[in-house]
Amino acid sequence: MIPELPMRRILGALPMTLAAALAAAPAWAHHYMDNALPGTFVEGLLSGLGHPLIGVDHAAFIIATGFLLGRVTGGMWGVAALVAGSLLGTASHLNGYDIVGGEIGVALSVIVAGGLLMGRWRIELSWLIGGLTLAGALHGHAYAEAIFGAETTPLYAYLAGLTLVQLGVAAAAFLAYRRLTAAREAWAGPVSAGLGAATGAVGVVFLAINIAG
Numbered sequence: 330m331i332p333e334l335p336m337r338r339i340l341g342a343l344p345m346t347l348a349a350a351l352a353a354a355p356a357w358a359h360h361y362m363d364n365a366l367p368g369t370f371v372e373g374l375l376s377g378l379g380h381p382l383i384g385v386d387h388a389a390f391i392i393a394t395g396f397l398l399g400r401v402t403g404g405m406w407g408v409a410a411l412v413a414g415s416l417l418g419t420a421s422h423l424n425g426y427d428i429v430g431g432e433i434g435v436a437l438s439v440i441v442a443g444g445l446l447m448g449r450w451r452i453e454l455s456w457l458i459g460g461l462t463l464a465g466a467l468h469g470h471a472y473a474e475a476i477f478g479a480e481t482t483p484l485y486a487y488l489a490g491l492t493l494v495q496l497g498v499a500a501a502a503f504l505a506y507r508r509l510t511a512a513r514e515a516w517a518g519p520v521s522a523g524l525g526a527a528t529g530a531v532g533v534v535f536l537a538i539n540i541a542g
Contacts, residue, residue, distance in 0.1 A: 366479055373476070373483030377490020380475055381498070386439050386535045387468055391495055393442040393528040394461065395502025396521060399510070403454050408499040410458040412492055414465025415472065419488065422473035431470045436536035438464040443529030447522050 367373040381387040394411055398404030418428075428434065442464075445452070469491075476487045510517045 367476065367483035367487060368480070370482050370486045373479065373486030374490045376475060376483075377487035377492075378494045379490075380472055381468075381491065381494050384471075385531055386435055387471070388498070389528045389531040390435075390439045390442050390464070390468065391498045392502045393439075393446050393524060394464075395499035396506045396524055397442065397446050398457070398499070399503045399506025401452075401454055401457065404457075404503060405500070406454060407457045407461050408496065408503060411461040411465040411499060412495045414462035415469035415491060415495060416465075416488060417462075418466030418469025418471075419473045419476075419491065420469075421466070422470045423477065423484075428467065428470050431467055432539045433536065434467040435471055436532050436539055438467055439532030439535065440529050441532075443525045443527070443532055446525030446528060448525075449518070 367376045381391060391411070395408060398407040401407065422428070441460075472491055476484055479487065506517065506521075509520060
């Protein structure tokens with residue numbers, strides 16, 4: 330059995346660890362290839378796979394959401410709603426529909442996800458699906474910035490990459506929560522609280538950055 334004290338230390342370090350990663354994030358958050366526009370299928374695919382991961386706010390949101398949905402019966406429908414919403418948001422932005430304050434909305438969604446993960450509230454799946462579709466659209470709106478002006482082939486590859494990485498990361502977090510609960514149910518609450526606090530810290534920092542900017 331892993332001692333209780335190191336576990337508390339690990340959970341306590343989570344917010345500081347993720348917040349420290351923000352120092353490197355601004356240079357990477359919107360594109361992984363030095364802001365170059367993808368020109369081939371492979372570049373578009375890699376860009377789509379990378380964008381949600383190297384944007385710390387996006388990654389924190391996806392992981393927290395998957396973990397949160399692990400508590401919910403039929404929670405994988407929430408994962409599907411998140412991905413569908415992000416594709417809708419990306420497509421809408423590419424077609425000229427802008428969201429005023431979109432980046433602030435993204436930061437707020439990260440804070441909300443962290444807060445829900447820290448709490449033990451029971452939320453109906455239908456409410457979660459609606460909220461995740463909206464939040465996904467906000468994140469998708471931001472994802473579109475990296476692909477404006479691209480040709481058709483890299484554009485579709487980018488969307489495929491976005492779909493795959495969000496499904497993969499959210500599903501992995503979903504399964505991680507289920508495995509944790511099955512193996513050590515007593516740890517599920519503290520781990521959720523620690524991850525929720527870290528996610529909330531990321532959201533607060535990004536909110537402050539966007540308001541100040």
